[in-house]
Amino acid sequence: xxxxxxxxxxxxxxxxxxxxxxxxxxxxxxxxxxxxxxxxxxxxxxxxxxxxxxxxxxxxxxxxxxxxxxxxxxxxxxxxxxxxxxxxxxxxxxxxxxxxxxxxxxxxxxxxxxxxxxxxxxxxxxxxxxxxxxxxxxxxxxxxxxxxxxxxxxxxxxxxxxxxxxxxxxxxxxxxxxxxxxxxxxxxxxxxxxxxxxxxxxxxxxxxxxxxxxxxxxxxxxxxxxxxxxxxxxxxxxxxxxxxxxxxxxxxxxxxxxxxxxxxxxxxxxxxxxxxxxxxxxxxxxxxxxxxxxxxxxxxxxxxxxxxxxxxxxxxxxxxxxxxxxxxxxxxxxxxxxxxxxxxxxxxxxxxxxxxxxxxxxxxxxxxxxxxxxxxxxxxxxxxxxxxxxxxxxxxxxxxxxxxxxxxxxxxxxxxxxxxxxxxxxxxxxxxxxxxxxxxxxxxxxxxxxxxxxxxxxxxxxxxxxxx
Numbered sequence: 114x115x116x117x118x119x120x121x122x123x124x125x126x127x128x129x130x131x132x133x134x135x136x137x138x139x140x141x142x143x144x145x146x147x148x149x150x151x152x153x154x155x156x157x158x159x160x161x162x163x164x165x166x167x168x169x170x171x172x173x174x175x176x177x178x179x180x181x182x183x184x185x186x187x188x189x190x191x192x193x194x195x196x197x198x199x200x201x202x203x204x205x206x207x208x209x210x211x212x213x214x215x216x217x218x219x220x221x222x223x224x225x226x227x228x229x230x231x232x233x234x235x236x237x238x239x240x241x242x243x244x245x246x247x248x249x250x251x252x253x254x255x256x257x258x259x260x261x262x263x264x265x266x267x268x269x270x271x272x273x274x275x276x277x278x279x280x281x282x283x284x285x286x287x288x289x290x291x292x293x294x295x296x297x298x299x300x301x302x303x304x305x306x307x308x309x310x311x312x313x314x315x316x317x318x319x320x321x322x323x324x325x326x327x328x329x330x331x332x333x334x335x336x337x338x339x340x341x342x343x344x345x346x347x348x349x350x351x352x353x354x355x356x357x358x359x360x361x362x363x364x365x366x367x368x369x370x371x372x373x374x375x376x377x378x379x380x381x382x383x384x385x386x387x388x389x390x391x392x393x394x395x396x397x398x399x400x401x402x403x404x405x406x407x408x409x410x411x412x413x414x415x416x417x418x419x420x421x422x423x424x425x426x427x428x429x430x431x432x433x434x435x436x437x438x439x440x441x442x443x444x445x446x447x448x449x450x451x452x453x454x455x456x457x458x459x460x461x462x463x464x465x466x467x468x469x470x471x472x473x474x475x476x477x478x479x480x481x482x483x484x485x486x487x488x489x490x491x492x493x494x495x496x497x498x499x500x501x502x503x504x505x506x507x508x509x510x511x512x513x514x515x516x517x518x519x520x521x522x523x524x525x526x527x528x529x530x531x532x533x534x535x536x537x538x539x540x541x542x543x544x545x546x547x548x549x550x551x552x553x554x555x556x557x558x559x560x561x562x563x564x565x566x567x568x569x570x571x572x573x574x575x576x577x578x579x580x581x
Contacts, residue, residue: 152183152203155459156427157371160364161201164212165219171300172227172293179226185376189315191218193225203372209311212357212365217308220297224290227297291343295350304355305347312340366393374400392418400431408439426455430462437469445469453485463489464499471506479509497526514543518550521557534558 158181166176174197182200184190190202199222209215295305347353357365370393373381378401385394385401395414403411412435419428433449436442449466456462463485470482486503490496500523507516521536537557544551 152185153461154183154371155430155456155461157183157368160368163364164216164361165199165223167301168216168220168223168294168297171297172223174223174227187376191222193222197226199223199226203376207369207372208314209307209365210314211307211310212361213304213307214311215307215365216298216303217294217305217311220294220305221290221308222294223297224293225286227293228286228289288339288342291339292346295343295347298347299350299352302352302355304353305343305350306353309340309344309347312343363393367396370394370397371400373397375404378402378404392422403431403435408435411435424455426452426459426462429455430465433465433469437465437472442469442472446473458492460489460493460496460499464496464502467499467506468502471502471509474509476510479506482506483510495526497523500526514540515550517543518554518557521554525557525560530560 161181161183162176165179165181169176169179179197179199182198184200184202186202187204188202189205189208190200191205192200194200199219201219205218206215209218291308294308298305298308370381370385373384374397381397381401385397387398389395395418399411399414399418401411402408402414412432415428415432415435419425419432422428429448429452433445433447433452436445436448446466446469449462449469452462453459453466467482467485467489470478470485473479483503483506486499486506489499490503493499500519504516504519504523507513507519517536517540521533521540523533524530524536525533534557537554540554541551541558544554
């Protein structure tokens with residue numbers, strides 16, 4: 114992505130965000146670090162979970178425990194890590210031609226998860242990929258969210274980020290994951306044909322040396338023998354001829370159009386020409402014009418789409434995002450309300466609405482915004498951006514203790530435990546003793562490994578980790 118980052122005051126929003134192209138961090142939330150960005154987008158996350166959850170269940174995994182990381186990177190790559198975490202690069206998703214191909218890759222990666230395949234080296238194991246990825250990603254998230262000091266701390270704690278390239282599996286593990294993935298797809302009534310097709314499309318990678326291969330095929334060794342063994346397997350399975358449903362095909366095209374519009378706006382305008390009147394094409398063009406700082410052109414297309422699909426919460430979400438980012442905050446309120454009304458359980462949409470309400474500087478709106486943010490935090494209690502916005506709202510209300518506690522929660526959920534402790538200690542000084550908020554501040558202090566001085570201060574009050 115390009116260096117078209119908005120000012121900090123405009124960095125929270127709806128839609129989809131990636132790298133520095135759009136520094137929107139509420140809904141969706143994106144973070145970039147050393148070429149890798151972690152993207153949040155409700156619409157795309159739902160599509161990916163509809164594709165993935167039946168596969169996870171077939172593998173004996175609880176879908177609720179598997180975290181999908183949408184990685185904003187044009188490189189073709191996907192990976193599975195310990196801790197039940199799966200990463201899918203936007204570049205890989207855009208290279209898949211059908212939902213079945215993407216499901217094939219997901220099923221293969223699920224094979225690695227279910228097989229508990231180790232990372233390549235002891236060094237990678239010691240690095241702790243799970244906290245490393247989240248720390249690095251959220252470090253930049255903190256900077257985009259107006260907390261550059263937290264970002265610097267987190268980035269400094271992510272020294273192992275470069276080892277992501279060291280992820281790798283043996284040929285034996287690859288074959289096992291292929292076979293397992295085919296079985297998972299079969300168990301869900303789907304074909305393994307897509308995985309074979311995907312590998313066939315990149316068979317030429319086998320002849321390249323390591324430095325010239327896509328990252329996915331550096332960490333997942335590809336060979337003709339492996340492809341043919343997989344083909345022989347899936348062709349014998351009863352559901353080999355199963356095809357994607359029309360709804361699955363439509364959702365896949367919408368997801369790709371949305372990604373293309375946000376990540377490659379100029380390419381999107383070429384790929385989705387004005388003569389293409391399909392929903393995905395117009396969606397992509399609207400997003401692309403928005404990214405290219407042409408909000409009126411984007412809104413014109415979007416209003417036509419909304420007129421035809423007024424029950425689509427993501428169109429209202431995008432409209433609110435565009436209006437908010439281009440300083441039309443009062444106008445952003447209504448479409449954001451519509452998006453929440455249509456999708457009340459989507460935390461990211463509520464965060465958008467809460468952000469706009471507290472930006473209107475009306476005491477009643479600010480109070481309502483606090484309520485929206487609290488509702489969002491019921492579903493996503495670890496959402497650092499929601500905590501930051503809540504701190505901002507409390508500051509406007511003159512609730513200094515609550516504001517410091519919300520900031521402590523923000524840092525705590527970013528992994529910046531020492532900074533969280535500092536703000537929690539400040540909150541304890543401002544909050545009434547023995548209230549729930551005061552006790553929560555104390556919990557953060559204790560969980561954040563307080564200094565000896567702080568421990569002595571807590572001891573004077575009779576507070577310990579076992580007796581907060």
